[in-house]
Amino acid sequence: MKLSRRCFLSFVIGGAAGTALSPLPWKLTDDIAIWSQNWPWTPVPPDGAYSYTPSTCTLCPGHCAIQVRKVDNRAVKIEGRGEKGPAGGICPLGLSGLQLLYGPTRIQAPLQRVGDRGAGHWRTLTWAQAIDAVVTKLAEIRAKGTPQALAAIAPTDQGTVAQLLQRLLTAYGSPNFLRMPSADDSAEAALRLTTGTDAYTVADLDKTDFILSFGCALMDGYGAPVQTIRAVTRMRERKGTLVQIEPRLSNTAAKADTWLAAQPGSEADLALAMAHVIIGQGRFDARFAMDRIDGFDGFARMVRDKYAPRNVAQTTGIDAETITRTALAFADARRPVALHGRGKGEMPGSLKEALAVQILNALVGNIDQPGGMQIHPAANGYIQWPAVASDAVASAGMGAGRLDEAGGSRFPHVRHLMHRFIERIDQDPDAVQALLVAEANPCHNLPDSDKVKAALGKIPFVVSFSSFMDETAMQSDLILPSHLYLERYEDVPVTRGGAKPTIRLCRPVVAPLYKTQHPGDTILRIAKALPAPVAAAFPWRDYETCLRDTLAHRWSAMDSKGFWIEKPVAAAPVAAAAAVETTNHNGPEEGVPAAADAPAAPAAATAQARRLALLNDDLSAVLMADNATLSDEAGHPLTLVPFDSIRTASGYAGDPPFMVKIVEDTVLKEQDGCVEINPTTAAQAGLREGQGALLSTPVGQARVRIHLSEGIMPGLLALPRGMGHTAYDAYLSGKGVNINQLIGSVQDPASGLDAVWGIRAKLTKA
Amino acid sequence: MSSNDDPKTNGADSDAHLPSPSATTHTIPHILLFFILGMAASMILGWLIFPQLLYSQKNQPIDFNHRLHMELVDQGCQSCHFFREDGTFSGSPKLAQCISCHDQRLGLSENEKIFFEEYVAKDREVPWLVYARQPDCVFFSHAAHVEGARMDCVTCHGNTGTSESLRPYEENRLTGYSRDIWGRKISGLKVNSWDRMKMSDCAKCHAQYADIHDSSEQTRRDACFVCHK
Ligand code: SF4
Numbered sequence: 001m002k003l004s005r006r007c008f009l010s011f012v013i014g015g016a017a018g019t020a021l022s023p024l025p026w027k028l029t030d031d032i033a034i035w036s037q038n039w040p041w042t043p044v045p046p047d048g049a050y051s052y053t054p055s056t057c058t059l060c061p062g063h064c065a066i067q068v069r070k071v072d073n074r075a076v077k078i079e080g081r082g083e084k085g086p087a088g089g090i091c092p093l094g095l096s097g098l099q100l101l102y103g104p105t106r107i108q109a110p111l112q113r114v115g116d117r118g119a120g121h122w123r124t125l126t127w128a129q130a131i132d133a134v135v136t137k138l139a140e141i142r143a144k145g146t147p148q149a150l151a152a153i154a155p156t157d158q159g160t161v162a163q164l165l166q167r168l169l170t171a172y173g174s175p176n177f178l179r180m181p182s183a184d185d186s187a188e189a190a191l192r193l194t195t196g197t198d199a200y201t202v203a204d205l206d207k208t209d210f211i212l213s214f215g216c217a218l219m220d221g222y223g224a225p226v227q228t229i230r231a232v233t234r235m236r237e238r239k240g241t242l243v244q245i246e247p248r249l250s251n252t253a254a255k256a257d258t259w260l261a262a263q264p265g266s267e268a269d270l271a272l273a274m275a276h277v278i279i280g281q282g283r284f285d286a287r288f289a290m291d292r293i294d295g296f297d298g299f300a301r302m303v304r305d306k307y308a309p310r311n312v313a314q315t316t317g318i319d320a321e322t323i324t325r326t327a328l329a330f331a332d333a334r335r336p337v338a339l340h341g342r343g344k345g346e347m348p349g350s351l352k353e354a355l356a357v358q359i360l361n362a363l364v365g366n367i368d369q370p371g372g373m374q375i376h377p378a379a380n381g382y383i384q385w386p387a388v389a390s391d392a393v394a395s396a397g398m399g400a401g402r403l404d405e406a407g408g409s410r411f412p413h414v415r416h417l418m419h420r421f422i423e424r425i426d427q428d429p430d431a432v433q434a435l436l437v438a439e440a441n442p443c444h445n446l447p448d449s450d451k452v453k454a455a456l457g458k459i460p461f462v463v464s465f466s467s468f469m470d471e472t473a474m475q476s477d478l479i480l481p482s483h484l485y486l487e488r489y490e491d492v493p494v495t496r497g498g499a500k501p502t503i504r505l506c507r508p509v510v511a512p513l514y515k516t517q518h519p520g521d522t523i524l525r526i527a528k529a530l531p532a533p534v535a536a537a538f539p540w541r542d543y544e545t546c547l548r549d550t551l552a553h554r555w556s557a558m559d560s561k562g563f564w565i566e567k568p569v570a571a572a573p574v575a576a577a578a579a580v581e582t583t584n585h586n587g588p589e590e591g592v593p594a595a596a597d598a599p600a601a602p603a604a605a606t607a608q609a610r611r612l613a614l615l616n617d618d619l620s621a622v623l624m625a626d627n628a629t630l631s632d633e634a635g636h637p638l639t640l641v642p643f644d645s646i647r648t649a650s651g652y653a654g655d656p657p658f659m660v661k662i663v664e665d666t667v668l669k670e671q672d673g674c675v676e677i678n679p680t681t682a683a684q685a686g687l688r689e690g691q692g693a694l695l696s697t698p699v700g701q702a703r704v705r706i707h708l709s710e711g712i713m714p715g716l717l718a719l720p721r722g723m724g725h726t727a728y729d730a731y732l733s734g735k736g737v738n739i740n741q742l743i744g745s746v747q748d749p750a751s752g753l754d755a756v757w758g759i760r761a762k763l764t765k766a
Numbered sequence: 767m768s769s770n771d772d773p774k775t776n777g778a779d780s781d782a783h784l785p786s787p788s789a790t791t792h793t794i795p796h797i798l799l800f801f802i803l804g805m806a807a808s809m810i811l812g813w814l815i816f817p818q819l820l821y822s823q824k825n826q827p828i829d830f831n832h833r834l835h836m837e838l839v840d841q842g843c844q845s846c847h848f849f850r851e852d853g854t855f856s857g858s859p860k861l862a863q864c865i866s867c868h869d870q871r872l873g874l875s876e877n878e879k880i881f882f883e884e885y886v887a888k889d890r891e892v893p894w895l896v897y898a899r900q901p902d903c904v905f906f907s908h909a910a911h912v913e914g915a916r917m918d919c920v921t922c923h924g925n926t927g928t929s930e931s932l933r934p935y936e937e938n939r940l941t942g943y944s945r946d947i948w949g950r951k952i953s954g955l956k957v958n959s960w961d962r963m964k965m966s967d968c969a970k971c972h973a974q975y976a977d978i979h980d981s982s983e984q985t986r987r988d989a990c991f992v993c994h995k
Contacts, residue, residue, distance in 0.1 A: 004793070004796070006797055007796050007797060008800070010804070011804035012804060013804065014800060014801035014802060014804025014805035014806075015804035015808040017804075017805050018805035018812070019808040019811075021809060021812075022816070023816070024816045025812075026954070027816070027948070031820070031941050032940065035941050045902075049850075050854045
């Protein structure tokens with residue numbers, strides 16, 4: 001039989017018909033569709049047993065309670081946790097913490113610089129080699145009799161990790177422990193002046209019905225960000241009132257019932273003018289004034305003479321009638337509270353402003369009352385360690401005084417002056433021989449960051465404890481990488497949210513991923529390898545032992561519930577200006593805890609009945625001091641101010657990739673940072689929306705894009721904090737402008753704090 | 767005028783294309799035969815050979831006897847496949863659960879020997895091959911079905927609980943999915959509710975019971991969001 005062409009075609013047609021009647025084409029189509037969705041290189045997370053580990057987020061000072069969902073030993077989701085149950089809120093940074101944990105920016109083992117500083121060439125060391133390198137250097141400096149040439153920078157001075165670092169310096173003989181600046185600096189100084197105690201304040205926002213906010217970014221990361229947003233939202237649902245004083249229509253201003261666009265830098269005057277109205281019209285809380293206030297009459301005279309609303313209308317840009325109306329509404333509210341701390345509160349601001357705001361709270365009597373300002377003793381009270389027995393070298397070093405002169409006769413009210421420290425290194429390169437930077441990023445986060453970088457460049461030995469390759473780690477000689485917060489135990493006092501003094505426990509959620517070490521253990525290992533007097537101050541075997549010993553009876557409750565509420569106790573009075581730095585830290589001069597050493601506290605100085613001074617010699621000097629003003633620079637007609645956003649992390653951790661994605665395109669357009677400007681001001685400079693421009697200030701310059709906004713005061717320019725990283729990874733670096741490269745420090749005449757709120761600037765077409 | 771327009775020439779051309787009488791007589795049965803041959807070959811390929819090629823077979827690490835275990839436990843399937851305290855489903859038992867009875871070798875069977883020596887003694891998890899594993903893009907909550915909708919295990923898993931031996935696990939070479947998702951019948955037709963667990967099978971049941979189980983937010987939401995988040 002011959003196979004003709006027709007037979008062949010008939011075979012093929014038969015085959016096609018048969019195929020159509022078989023499952024082959026239909027099944028194959030389905031499978032190919034699925035196959036195309038499951039390329040073998042698409043990662044599929046393995047399944048496993050689910051569990052939740054409760055812990056605390058330490059990515060910002062909010063210290064939220066969190067719970068981490070795990071599949072087997074892999075953390076897959078971070079959720080907020082309420083103290084009484086699982087429901088809690090979380091912010092975008094807290095939510096994307098896993099990208100920090102598993103991301104490519106982590107430093108995986110101790111590193112030693114091999115090329116030039118900042119060039120990014122490293123060699124890996126073992127922990128023994130790394131600790132040895134630090135110890136050799138520190139022993140050498142101490143042997144020269146200059147222990148004060150060791151300095152340390154930490155993000156906070158609260159909790160055992162920061163206190164171990166400070167103790168290391170004290171035992172070694174250096175008073176130069178610095179914490180990163182924040183609005184806590186000015187708030188604490190204000191409390192020292194008014195109450196004579198080392199304390200902190202926290203507003204009971206859950207119960208308040210009127211918030212007078214002096215530039216606080218309540219909806220963008222102020223205080224304990226998650227709690228603050230929720231409290232403000234609920235307050236407004238309860239028909240409470242929010243007054244926002246800010247030169248820019250921020251998210252908070254947009255939510256406010258009244259938005260007062262006061263001239264930036266004039267807030268202290270505005271607050272004192274409100275005090276004038278409240279006293280002048282007799283709307284202050286007379287009973288509170290009688291029971292708890294000293295120097296009321298003198299203060300009343302001072303504001304009467306100097307701060308009539310019409311006198312400040314010019315400087316603040318707010319007319320007298322509005323000031324009066326706002327002041328009376330504040331005074332007449334049932335539970336009003338005035339808040340201080342510009343933006344997220346990441347810069348100290350002026351002491352006068354902090355004081356004026358605190359005085360407003362005192363005038364309406366809403367201190368230590370529900371819905372008002374709660375004054376709590378310094379949060380480290382639970383850390384009761386034996387005093388450090390110092391040798392002659394340490395005593396001499398501690399006696400040399402701090403490089404920044406904080407707490408000395410020149411700046412008696414404050415404890416840390418970071419910008420002065422940087423200034424000192426700049427002027428006297430030999431002053432600091434070694435610097436330990438514990439989980440802070442001063443090279444990006446401090447004003448005039450180029451100057452900070454240059455100052456660090458003058459220090460012969462810089463050690464970073466960072467988990468990330470951030471700007472400061474890039475500038476260091478040695479990196480001793482720390483476990484991330486999801487890999488370690490730590491006590492975290494909560495001083496920003498919640499009306500009660502609370503300590504939360506940060507707990508390891510996963511086993512450390514890399515060859516990192518708990519910073520507490522790093523400090524202990526360094527200390528124990530140093531000569532006897534230093535080593536002897538650290539009796540603990542390891543950090544966990546130290547933590548359990550320190551928390552003592554609190555440990556088991558904290559381990560099961562995750563938090564502990566301290567009982568109210570009397571705050572320790574500030575003994576004398578010179579003793580400020582060692583109070584509460586068992587400095588070498590003290591044989592017994594500071595509280596017992598100090599002059600007897602007034603009998604009434606309990607948490608409930610603390611007296612407040614409104615006027616005495618010290619206070620009068622601060623209140624009469626000039627405002628911290630920006631120096632006028634020829635050719636710089638505009639003023640640049642920073643703003644804060646919950647979408648940009650501006651603390652130790654940078655924005656993880658999730659967060660970069662949620663930055664609005666009016667802030668970051670492709671790789672360019674956008675500067676916010678009023679259309680009128682832009683028109684005068686001939687600039688249009690989206691146009692490229694060169695933004696210059698006396699400190700630096702940067703290329704930006706123009707973003708027109710009716711919501712910013714004419715003459716002002718605004719840039720967000722937290723952008724413009726040069727380190728980290730491809731997701732974060734090179735995006736936008738770091739405003740700290742454009743602004744410098746402005747010393748507060750009254751306190752020495754860095755009161756910078758902006759800088760003169762000009763825009764030219766690029 | 768061109769030569770193509772010559773009628774004579776055209777007539778001669780058409781003659782050349784006429785089929786020869788002998789070819790015509792042989793073609794019809796031939797064509798039919800080849801049609802049937804082609805059809806039969808492709809049907810054999812599609813129905814019999816294709817499934818053999820599409821699925822690879824793997825044996826389970828141990829041949830587990832469900833029936834035997836069911837006779838020994840108190841709470842049926844949930845004795846080993848239980849809900850955790852937080853409501854999540856434990857799935858295939860972990861070694862830790864097995865060890866609560868098998869902390870020493872029980873019996874002399876070959877399977878028990880492998881289980882004890884390879885897994886219990888070495889503290890290794892048994893790499894069970896899960897017949898009913900849905901793809902990663904599917905959201906499925908056992909709690910919603912078993913506790914919420916009070917469905918029994920058999921509805922979806924068939925008579926696994928009474929089986930005495932584990933059949934080979936068949937994996938689709940293209941998709942990597944278990945054969946049980948499409949169903950054992952290559953036609954995709956089902957007789958029992960547990961024969962197949964494709965998207966349409968979930969959807970059908972959800973459409974049918976939407977009114978009954980409207981307490982469930984997921985069931986009430988229609989279409990894609992029932993299974994895909
Ligand atoms: S607000 Fe702060 S502490 Fe809370 S989750 Fe966000 S980053 Fe963490």
